[in-house]
Amino acid sequence: MNVKTIARRKRHARLSPEAIDMVAARFRVLGEPLRVRILEELRNGQKNVSELVAAVGSTQPNVSKHLRTLQESGLVARRQDGNQVYCYIDDPSVFDLCDAVCTSLSRRLVRDARLAPELHRAR
Amino acid sequence: MNVKTIARRKRHARLSPEAIDMVAARFRVLGEPLRVRILEELRNGQKNVSELVAAVGSTQPNVSKHLRTLQESGLVARRQDGNQVYCYIDDPSVFDLCDAVCTSLSRRLVRDARLAPELHRAR
DNA sequence: TGACTGTATAAGCAATGAGTCATACAGTCG
């Protein structure tokens, strides 16, 4: 696929199969709670792997693997400093996605609450 | 979780584990190429199941199952009309997500092309 | 050099989920 195929895409034009695969792949990376958690932790600044392990409450190999996934997708970058590896957000637009989803979900929750208020009454 | 917990979330405040799970779940729904394809097909208006099956080139049971997933996540709604079931977008903000990902991906592709132009030269 | 810390990787297991096939169900039409 030409490099700028996606960029040049007209509004509402059909995405190519390759483009759809890339879009779905990006969403799939964000479809894992632990990875979203890691991104949230990095939202306030870089952290090294150990700090992330402690912050998200998982094992070091597991966090390391998720960081690899996040890096390969271009969302996170890593910088080695001596013994440690510092991770930081490489594509801040990912937070726009998260915020948009939060907004959409909260709208839905409020709407559902209106439809069935008895299920959501404060305790 | 209180209904408006997500809605009231402060900017950069930490998301609750439940909120993170919900966000990841929404992304996971979008992490399947066929589902993105179905959403794209519905972008220009409602379609019944048979039309979707023909449009996306999959089997009827498979499309039906993905439609169920899309409906349960609140992205798509269905309306029965006689023998047929018409599907339509129930949360148009999903296209904002897709477009944002496309923009991000194209930026990355262009950037990578600058770093390694020989890999992206037009054939 | 050797001991230690921080990170990455490999192997194995278990769960998830996409796809297929067969079939059930519902609506229409004769």
Next chain:
DNA sequence: CGACTGTATGACTCATTGCTTATACAGTCA
């Protein structure tokens, strides 16, 4: 009613992937 069409569901297979454990590798410090 029976035949037919459109859609949903259940059972199954297979590939993917998250997690764990053990281990390898790299950097630091004595």
